[in-house]
Structures are given as C-alpha cells and as structure tokens.
Amino acid sequence: KSIGKRLVELKQSGYHVWIDTLEGQEPQQRLSINDFAFGFTAPWQVNYFSQAQFISLDATHDVSKYKDGVLYTMVIRDTVAGRGVPITYLFTNDLSSRPLLGWFRSLSSIGLNPQRFTIDHSLPEDNAIIQVWPSCSIQHCIWHVMRAWMQNVQSKDGKACERWNVSYQPEVFHAMQTNNYVESWHNQLKSCYLKRKRTHRLDVLVEVLVEEVAFDIKQEVSRLSVNVGRMGALERRFHVNEIKAEKEKSLPSPSTIIRLLDEEYLVESFANNTNNTAYNVSYF
Structure with a gap:
C-alpha cells in the first residue's frame, strides 16, 4: 500500500x-x-x-x-x-x-x-x-562477451591462449x-x-x-x-589540449631562426616583434 x-x-x-x-x-x-x-x-x-x-x-x-x-x-x-x-x-x-x-x-x-x-x-x-x-x-x-569466450577457449585449450603472439591477444580494456x-x-x-x-x-x-x-x-x-x-x-582532455597549444605558440618557430654560418645564426625577436628586430648569434 x-x-x-x-x-x-x-x-x-x-x-x-x-x-x-x-x-x-x-x-x-x-x-x-x-x-x-x-x-x-x-x-x-x-x-x-x-x-x-x-x-x-x-x-x-x-x-x-x-x-x-x-x-x-x-x-x-x-x-x-x-x-x-x-x-x-x-x-x-x-x-x-x-x-x-x-x-x-x-x-x-x-x-x-x-x-x-x-x-x-x-x-x-x-x-x-x-x-x-x-x-x-x-x-x-564486450567485457562479458570476451570473458565468456575466453572461458570457452580455456576449457578446451587450457592456457594455450596465453602463448599467443602479443599482437593477437585480446585488448578488452581498450576502446571497448x-x-x-x-x-x-x-x-x-x-x-x-x-x-x-x-x-x-x-x-x-x-x-x-x-x-x-x-x-x-x-x-x-x-x-x-x-x-x-x-x-x-x-x-579534462580539452583543457590539456589547450595547455599544449599555448605551449606550442610560445616555442620558437623554425622560420625565426636562420643559420648563416657553421657557428652563426640570425634569430628574430620573440617578444612583440613589430619592427622585425633580429639578432646575430654566434657560439664558440
């Protein structure tokens, strides 16, 4: 009631x-x-x-x-x-x-x-x-289907399935x-x-x-x-991708570094480079 x-x-x-x-x-x-x-x-x-x-x-x-x-x-x-x-x-x-x-x-x-x-x-x-x-x-x-399938295989072949090549073993916990x-x-x-x-x-x-x-x-x-x-x-995945994108933007692009000689490079300024400022960098 x-x-x-x-x-x-x-x-x-x-x-x-x-x-x-x-x-x-x-x-x-x-x-x-x-x-x-x-x-x-x-x-x-x-x-x-x-x-x-x-x-x-x-x-x-x-x-x-x-x-x-x-x-x-x-x-x-x-x-x-x-x-x-x-x-x-x-x-x-x-x-x-x-x-x-x-x-x-x-x-x-x-x-x-x-x-x-x-x-x-x-x-x-x-x-x-x-x-x-x-x-x-x-x-x-898939987890239940795979479990039933593996139990059936093991009942017939014992542990033979454990000797399969890794590339053929069931990945039941990936993208299932x-x-x-x-x-x-x-x-x-x-x-x-x-x-x-x-x-x-x-x-x-x-x-x-x-x-x-x-x-x-x-x-x-x-x-x-x-x-x-x-x-x-x-x-969380979107946020991680945003952080990665911001980090990539802060890294120097290959086009901003020009090799002049074996030990000398021309490097564009990375900070507010409105005047196309560049520096010659040499190392010894």
Missing part, C-alpha cells in the same frame, strides 16, 4: 510512472501480490531523453528485502559531468521480457528513441528492445563498448546510499532515488556546468 501511495504522489508531481497490470487488474492490486513491476522517471530525467542516443541498460540484485527483486536502470553519459547519469528505473521480480516490454513502450510514448543499447547478454532485454525499437542496434557488453557506466552507478547506489543493506522496503528505496540520488546528481551537474569542482574526462 505504501509503495502504491508513493507512486500516485510521484505521478501527481509530474513524474512518468508505469505499473505493469494484468487484464482486468488495477495497479494497486498488481503491487500487492507476489509478482510486481513498476517504473518511474523524474521530469529532470525526461529532459535527458533528447540526448539519450546511446544507453547502457543493466539489472542489479540485492537492493531490497525481496530476494528475487531486481532494479533495472538506464544510464547515459552526461557530457558536462563526464559521468553516467540514470535516466529511468524499473523494479520487478519478474525476470521475463514482459515487464521490460511494457516499460520500454511507456518510455517510447514520451519520447525515448535511442540509437543503440549496450547490455549484458540477456535474451529478455534483447527481445524487448527489438520489439519496441526495431531500428535500434544492440551492443553486448561496455556497461561500465551503469555497473559503476549500481555500485555507488549500493555502497554510498544503501550501505550494502538488503532489508530496504520498496518505498524506502524509491525515496532514496527520488530525494538523495536526484539531489546529488543535479547538484554535481550544475556545479560542473560552471566549472566548479572536478572536471569530466572529456573536459
């Missing part, structure tokens, strides 16, 4: 709320039985939909008192903060594609139209994505497409907000996401947007 009441309050506050129901069943009835599925998206998260072209999707366990309950999260990379930002949540203990399909359709109806999903190897997720966004590509997390953003986010949620406890009621978990998590993320993005606080990875 408490979670149903909280979802009603969220909807009245402008949240997009979806509750899975069976035919002829009311949402409150669905939330009071053993099988449940509901998702929600805050207005500030909906604002991210227009830039949500590449999405990481993953599920995590052990976030509530329900042993078989999972939390699905969609995460995108915020270009200002340089970190993953969750844009919608789904809670369910039904691990089939049914709740995913309903959740995806509800998100599609309010403007979510991604170009690519990065997921772990999950048949229910694959099926639901294909049905709702048929033109969307699906990238299976993984679910690192969403997995990192789930780890932060469990360790920083839930304190690794598994006894939380669903309404308590929702409250953590709606109040604490939302406040922290919005504060960080706002702070970083005015260059206060740590830089994101992309912004």
